[in-house]
Amino acid sequence: MLARALTLGLLLAAWMVPETLRAQAGGAASPPAAADPADPPTPSIPAIGVRNTRYLDVPASALGPAVDPAKGYRLQDLGRGLYMVTDNVYQSMFLVYDRGVVVIDAPPSYAPHIPQAIAEVTSRPITHVVYSHSHTDHIGGTRALGGHPIIIAHQETLRLLKRAADPGRPLPTVTFADRYTLRVGTQVLELSYHGDAHEPGNIFIYAPVQRVLMAVDLVFPGWMMWRRFAVAHDIPGVFAQVEEIRQLPWRTFVGGHVARTGTHADVDLQAEFMRDVRRAAAAALAATKPGEGLDPRDAANPWALFDDYIDRVAAKCVNALVPAWSTRLAAFDVYVWDQCYAMEQSLRID
Ligand SMILES: [Zn+2]
8 A cells, every 4th residue: 555655656746747857857767657547648838836947938929019118118009099008918098089088997017107108199187097897907006097087887896896995996986787888079988798707897898989899808819818717707708708809890909918909810819729728628527537546545535536636637638738739829838727727627617
């Protein structure tokens, strides 16, 4: 029994050590023990919790124009009075009309620069702020905009912000349930709610004149989604909303993250990746037996049984995705394990 436990321990250790590290060790480590039939092959991407000493290169296609370090932000003209502001990690927008400016989101990472970015194109005051959703990393810089703007958000966002009681996120003054059309001068913003996905209250913001759609934390043009389908509150909802985004007739997409704006090809690519993760996780679940290879002394520990089972499912899911995807989305290696763990859980319980 002790020998069996030691073998399992060695196997586990071998599984946790990235291929690259073992290659660097010059094969001096003891040869791998005979494979336990329950163990999938070691994925080439280090698992969660294992230090990655060198991440995959970021493809040039994922990068946008550089940010001038002296300014700390980049301004991108989206046409007819609509602009994107970004620090190449976060993205927000502002819309200029005849008497003022509507700001959409104020990420704290660069919100103090938003008035400066607006001043590059107009001296008109900020009259309105639209919140995409309640998360502080997208709206926590609202106070830096100054004044007392009208703040528009979904009613769920108001509920969540009341609960948060965060002085950095002033409460919305206008809320809606399904749709809200903001008309200012000749400019229009169509706000709409498509249900829970990333977070209750997260809305689509469409500028019909410019044909620009902003929807935050759902699509990451050129990049792997942030971990666990961008910390999705509801994973099936995220799949449905990415599909909705794919089918809407916008010309430019603003996702709230990464450097550049998105195209339909970007959304198609992410949707294809999501379908592949779902397929890979479903196949791994079907091909894996709970408890197989588990030390019999752990048989009375259901948490251990599931931990062992789910680790094997996730490893098979990662293995299935590596050949096709490791060079197609930037930072694939950073979050592929997280996506597989999130997907297998969603498939089992949602
Ligand atoms: Zn968010």
